[in-house]
Structure formats: structure tokens, C-alpha cells
Amino acid sequence: MSEEEKVKTQQPKADYLMDDESENVNPTPQTESSDYLAAGKLKGKKTLITGGDSGIGQAAALAFAKEGADVAIVYFESDEDAQFTKNRIQEIGQKALVYKGDVGDEAFAQEVIDKLIAEWGTLDVLVNNAGEQHYQEKIGDITAEQLDRTFRTNIFGMFYLTKAAMPHLPKGASIINTSSITAYRGSSTLLDYSATKGAIVSFTRSFSQNKEVTDKKIRVNSVAPGPIWTPLIPATFPEKKLESWGKDGALERPGQPYELAPAYVYLASSDSSYVTGQTIHVNGGVVVNG
Template sequence: MNTIAPQIHEDGLPGSEAELSPKPEWQPRYPGSGRLEGKVALITGADSGIGRAVAVLFAREGADVAFVYLSETEDADATCKMIEDEGRDALAIKGDLGDPEFAQMVVAKTIARFQTIDVLVNNAGEQHPDQDIEDITDKQLQRTFQTNIFSMFYLTQAARPHLKEGAAIINCTSVTMYAGASELLDYSATKGAITAFTRSLSENLVGDGIRVNAVAPGPIWTPLNPSGGASPEKLAHFGEGTPMGRPGQPNEVAPSFLFLACEDSSFMSGQVLHPNGGIIVGS
């Protein structure tokens, strides 16, 4: 299948954190303790939102960080500075992970710069709300799957030769995989695929000492939401349906990724963590 161009001009994707108000909270909440000292992390979608919070937290814990972003260069430059302010090296790579050749290039550039990959975080994603399944075009359906799940296959395939015993892969799924979302049919379907991919990949790699887990955030305040087609009325009440009555912040999700990346979770693989504001879902 040919790669379909991202719909940036159609609906504002992927969205700028620099222009978002109020600003998401990405700052790590605690001093680092060296849990990723000497490690190298490759993170997708880390120019903003959850990916940015994960990148900066990983840097605080001692990791050098390569990250991929689609088009928001101002946000990516800011993330680089945040990583460097933590005393670690940053490498930002611009491009579309829906293209398997680009995924190969991402890994090649990361290895050329850092010589290894210890943690792979597949976080990049996009969504397009639709009231009716008949409104989902073939172009949108293919694009959503390319960004949200095909990219994970492409990047994991490219990184696999460089992942040694002790490496960790962490995929970003969603509460929508468990609870459903009436206006996010294609997005939710990809998140179901990501959870199945996580569990199956864990079974495939656990014998080689590589752990594979996932994080399923609930409603988190990031550029994905205002740029993904949500109405102003819906945004005004975003996250209020959680038991905690509010949306989460990226820095409330990032510690779940850190836990799964470091030795604290050495006896966990094929599992999903749920920072979702108290929504009870099946595991």
C-alpha cells in the first residue's frame, strides 16, 4: 500500500503545543535517580504531549534521547532544549513513520549517533472524530492505521537487530481500546490492534530477554485533542467524564512509561498500565 500524506492542512494535525492554551504540564515532578543512566531511548511523537513528557523524564533519569516528529519543528526544538537542559544528548528526526523506508532511516540515524537503542517507545498517533461510520473515508482509514499501528511494525522491525537482552519496548494504546469511543471508530480500532500487537510481540521476544509492555492513557490534555477535530464545546468539558472529573496531564502519564522502561518492571511483559483518571477497565 502506498503511504498516504498526513492530513495536516485538512484539520490541523498534528497540532502545535507552542500555540496551545492552557499549556500541557510536561515537567518531571521529582529529581532523577539514575534509573536510565547510560541508556538510549528512541521515542516517536515526542515533540509535544505525552511523548515530550516521556522524553524529558527519561533524560532526567539519565538517558540520551532520539525522537521522531512529523512537522512541528518549533515544538521539536523546544523538546531538544528540554532534554539538553537535563544534561543529556538529544536527536530530533523529522518525517512520516507511515513510510517504512523512513522508519529504517530513523533507526540508522539513531545508531549512527548513539550506537545502540535500549528503549523503544512507540507513541505517535493521530485521530479524526466522526459522528457516523459512513463519514470515514478510505483515505482517512488508511492514514489512521498507517500512523497508529503500521508505524509500530515498521519501526520495531527496523530496530529489532539493535535490541539486545534487557531492552524494553513500550507502546501507547488508549482507554478507547477498552471503553470504546463512539466518535473515534478508526482510532479505537487501531488502539485495539496496538494492545494485541503488544501482547503478541511480548510472547515473540520475551525469550530473548526483551520486554514489551504498553500504556493506555485516558483523556490527557495534549495538542492531539484540539487539533484532532473536537468541537469547542466538547473541549470545554474535556476529561470531566472521568471519576476524577478532569483530564490528565502528560507528566501524570510519563512515569508509567519510565516504570516500564527501567528495571523496576523487570518481571513484567505483555502488560498494560492505565493512567486514566480512575476509569475501571478490563486489563
């Protein structure tokens, strides 16, 4: 079977971190493109991607593998999607590690890094991508439990993994955080989610200037996706909202996960050697002036 045929026929169910209903998503999110031309930009790199079992994380994981990186992924609950991602990375020809658990648990985050270092000895690229969101029209409907859960996944997880990874990141390593267009233009129905994504942008800018980072020439950047079609979307928004969802940008359509992957490859590779503290906007043409 040709590489193009594999991409077309082996797309997974593809869920997102907190959603296990991906088989109901139509159309299926596309995490690979047969048009992608790899150039060995990450050859020999050891990489870790949270929320890497599906959606944006899976797209980045497969692109990293095609660029020559070994890839470890962290996922929350979808065993089938995680297994697909692992198999696909190995099929591409790279090593894969898989860790299941809650990134918002500091002990688990430390365990992931400890096991990865024991296996590979180093970590060159950390992608903090795991995230969740919950649609609420009124702030009064956001429970303390929901608020804690959203921040624990989106913010605490990023802090915990970065904190655990820092002693092991070599000179010139790269940290990439997944922010969102909502950090810049807001979202009236994703208040807690938008707040976490704004915090991720601020963390990225701040940590990139931290002496611990600058002394090791580690670059810290983020990617701010716009409306990307992952199972998180139909699982989050009311059906009536999906008719016009993602069509307000210049390209007038939602994006697919694979369309974000090159941004992660760029920030992970030496192509972005003079880029740190920045956010790349991949949003279909919505100008956010940020």
C-alpha cells in the same frame, strides 16, 4: 534559574504529531513537573520516542533525560516544538537526536534506526508513541484516505520501527507502545482511532510472547492514557464537547502529559523487570477491567 523556574517558564507551545495549531491551546499542556524526583533509573540508556516533540511523547522524553537516558525523538511537522524538546534534553544534560518524517513510511522508519545505530551503536528502549485521531460522528464520513492515514501512523509506524529496531535491541531491552482507554471502552466518534489502539494492545500481548523477543528477554508493554490534555484534543473535538471532556473519571478532570511520564519510566527501567505483555492504565480513575 532554578530547575523549578525552568519548568514553569519554559513550557513549549506543545503540539501533537498531526497538529500545528498549538499556540491556540488554552491552557497550555504541561509536560514537566517541578515535583518530579529523578533517581538515575535509565542512566546510560539509549532511547527512541516517536511523536516525541510534544504532548505525551515530550513528557516521556524529558523524564527519560532526567533519569539519565540519551533521547532520540521522531516528529512529523512541528519544527519549533522539536527544537524545544531537543534543547531541553541537552539542558538537562543528556544527548539528543531529532528525526523529522512520517513513521508510516517504512523506508523512513528504517532510516531512523540506521542513523541512530550509526550515532549511538545501540538502542535500549523503543517507545512507539506517534499517533493521530479524527472525530467523525458517522462511519460513512470516514474516508478511505482517513482510514489509511490513521492506521498508517498508529499501526504501520509501530510495526515498521519495531521491525527495524529488533536486530539492534540488546538483551533486556524494553519496547513500550502507547495504546488508549478507547481500546477498552470504545469511542463512538473515534472509530478508526479506537480500532488502532485495540490493535496495539493485541500486538503488545502477542509480541511479548514471540520467541524472537523472549530469547533476548526483551519486555514489551503498553500505556493506555485516558483523557490527557494535549493539543490533539481541541484540534479533534467540537468545542461543545470540551466542556465535559475528561471529567467522567474518579478524579473528575483531564490529566496532563507529565502525569503519564512516570509510567513510561517504570516500563523502561529495571523496576519492571517482571512485567511484560501488560498495559498500564493512567486514566484518572476509569475502571476498564482490561
